[in-house]
Amino acid sequence: MRRLYASLLALLASLAGAAPASAYTESELKTKIAREMAQAPGSSGAYVRDMDTGEQLYALRENAARIPASVEKLFTTASALLRLGPSATLQTDVVTAPDAVVEAGGVLRGDLVLVGGGDPFFGDGSGQSARLARAVYGAGIRRVAGSVVGDESAFDGRRSSCCSGYDFDLGGVLSALAYDRGVFEGRVRLNAGGFAAGRFATQLRAAGVTVTGKSRSGAAPAAAKTIASVLSMPVGELARYINVPSNNFAAEMLFKKLGARYRDSGTTAAGADVVRDTLDDFGVRPRIADGSGLSRVNRATPRQVVRLLERMRNQDIAASFRRSLAVTGATGTVKRRMRGTPAAGRCQVKTGTLRGVSALAGYCRAAGGRDIGFALMFNRANTFVAKSREDRIAAAIARLSSPPRTPPQEGGTLPRPPA
Known part of the structure; x- marks a missing residue:
């Protein structure tokens, strides 16, 4: 009975607290x-x-x-x-040299380049890198007879908004190729391009694509050929x-x-x-x-x-x-x-x-x-x-109770700023 009484008091108190001001x-x-x-x-x-x-x-x-x-x-x-x-997306690409060919057995002669497009959530955590690696496999590539290269050239090399070093308040390393924000196993990786290339090579191997060369940072060749792409969430x-x-x-x-x-x-x-x-x-x-x-x-x-x-x-x-x-x-x-x-x-x-x-x-x-x-x-x-x-x-x-008033007639919808 005491428990029931206490519950009733608690209920009444909550209702009183919820009463409209x-x-x-x-x-x-x-x-x-x-x-x-x-x-x-x-x-x-x-x-x-x-x-x-x-x-x-x-x-x-x-x-x-x-x-x-x-x-x-x-x-x-x-x-x-x-x-x-709002429907625009940011794109991360995997490209090769324009004259690269996939030989018999799925062997790609040359480098595979991961090109960053500024997606802040690209990496293992979002699952995008795994999808991209599977897309490379789906393109018929089974072996990369070269390196995986990380291209972050779309952005400058400053790792924070104020300076070249790491800003802990940001919670990540600014880069066009910010793979998992440039943080792995609690450590900050300032070489964003090289770090991203190494992590993506791991995803490629998991997808069934072997890589013979060492991962590194670098730029995609001119007129590169796109092998696979993945998109960010909409803006x-x-x-x-x-x-x-x-x-x-x-x-x-x-x-x-x-x-x-x-x-x-x-x-x-x-x-x-x-x-x-x-x-x-x-x-x-x-x-x-x-x-x-x-x-x-x-x-x-x-x-x-x-x-x-x-x-x-x-x-x-x-x-x-x-x-x-x-x-x-x-x-x-x-x-x-x-x-x-x-x-x-x-x-x-x-x-x-x-x-x-x-x-x-x-x-x-x-x-x-x-x-x-x-x-x-x-x-x-x-x-x-x-x-x-x-x-x-x-x-x-x-709590303002007065109803909406009639808006003024002049003016109207403002123009959208030019893109």
């Missing part, structure tokens, strides 16, 4: 956010806007540039979706794998891919140039130093972030962009945040965290049905305190 009017929402921001450091800012009507709901130092941390990934993924398209999915868990490595890889594709230079600087050009078409001009937000040189204002969110809603890839964001209380970096609050399940967001920096930006579907875009940026802050403040503000936005 009282709704907010616009005035109450502004007051709530103002109280929260009044206690934040002076190097903080916020901007809240109705995405349908363009009505400003709250603004504080919204034009002051701050370090955005991983909110920077919104710029990278938005640019990739606009430029490449739309890749954007989700970047934004939901805040994947620094994949963000920087995609950043360099943009440079390689549109500036013929697989460098961080070229990627930044492409992203700046793409955002400029929206009137958004942040300072871009990298693709992940790890750099403390990056700068953006809350208004710029919200402007991007607003403009992305009017693009034909809007759904892909929105799906790339984490859902409060459910997925990614906010899976355990805002549970049991009005914001749970109502907001799609991107978080940002560095030492002394915290940020939260995204969309919230308020209780009254309005789609609200917001950006909260805290610099020189206690990140734990700042994140609690972000959660309370997001919950307040979700």
Whole structure:
């Protein structure tokens, strides 16, 4: 009986905790956010806007540039979706010299070259390398009378966004041929091309293809002949794998891919140039130093972030962009945040965290049905305190009860930036 009584009390308590919070009017929402921001450091800012009507709901130092941390990934993924398209893929090829032939018995005279295309998930872990090795076997090759060569020439040799060395915050070695992120048995392999060639040779042997030569890094011959290829996940999915868990490595890889594709230079600087050009078409001009937000040189204002969110809603890839964001209380970096609050399940967001920096930006579907875009940026802050403040503000936005207003008639769908 006591156990039953205790269970009943627990059930009632849970139901009480799940009771909906009282709704907010616009005035109450502004007051709530103002109280929260009044206690934040002076190097903080916020901007809240109705995405349908363009009505400003709250603004504080919204034009002051701050370090955005991983909110920077919104710029990278938005640019990739606009430029490449959500269905685009990144290709890894196996090629040979143009005059290479497969002799009797399946013997290939010459080298087999693995050419990287910037896929951040290529390797053993994704199963792509095994599929590629089986495709080589399926092409009739049983023996390589030469070497397996790893070609990473599509990107430059810098292994992080800032320098040539390894950056532990990235969680991988940047390379056009980043086989399992360049990490094997807990060790970082800076010779990405040679490492990838060696690992792929192992997969070839497992598929039934023997290799006589030593694996090494190098470049594919001119006019090379493609033997087999494997594709990455679509860019739309890749954007989700970047934004939901805040994947620094994949963000920087995609950043360099943009440079390689549109500036013929697989460098961080070229990627930044492409992203700046793409955002400029929206009137958004942040300072871009990298693709992940790890750099403390990056700068953006809350208004710029919200402007991007607003403009992305009017693009034909809007759904892909929105799906790339984490859902409060459910997925990614906010899976355990805002549970049991009005914001749970109502907001799609991107978080940002560095030492002394915290940020939260995204969309919230308020209780009254309005789609609200917001950006909260805290610099020189206690990140734990700042994140609690972000959660309370997001919950307040979700409680806004006033129904959607009629949007202004002028304007219309904004043009997609040219590819």
